[in-house]
Ligand SMILES: [Zn+2]
């Protein structure tokens with residue numbers, strides 16, 4: 801089964817997630833096994849997040865593999881497991897939402913970066929260095945002279 805479904809909810813972590821309404825591309829196989837339906841395949845979607853170093857908006861892709869057994873009603877598996885351990889077929893449908901939320905949570909980076917070598921924010925002015933002009937820096941005043949820089953000193957004439 802190949803199907804694209806708009807995500808009914810935001811799926812992911814605080815800093816990066818599949819936004820609500822984003823296309824989820826399912827590529828799944830359903831196999832009937834003795835106790836239920838075995839679902840295997842992948843789900844991919846675009847992600848949006850924020851770089852932890854410079855707070856710039858970042859976008860990416862996540863793909864997760866799913867292998868989930870959904871037990872038939874009245875099967876031994878259904879009788880001996882809780883629905884949070886093994887999915888259950890309810891009213892002839894299966895709910896992939898929780899397995900998907902779990903898999904995406906594990907696949908996303910805890911510390912998303914706009915790029916691997918993101919230099920972060922300028923400690924002086926807070927601009928994102930990845931976006932600033934190359935060599936962005938501020939004139940540094942030697943702290944020993946900082947006190948004098950605001951004073952007009954008139955050396956004595958010889
Ligand atoms: Zn960054």
Ligand SMILES: [Zn+2]
Nearest residue numbers: 922924925926
């Ligand atoms: Zn700066």
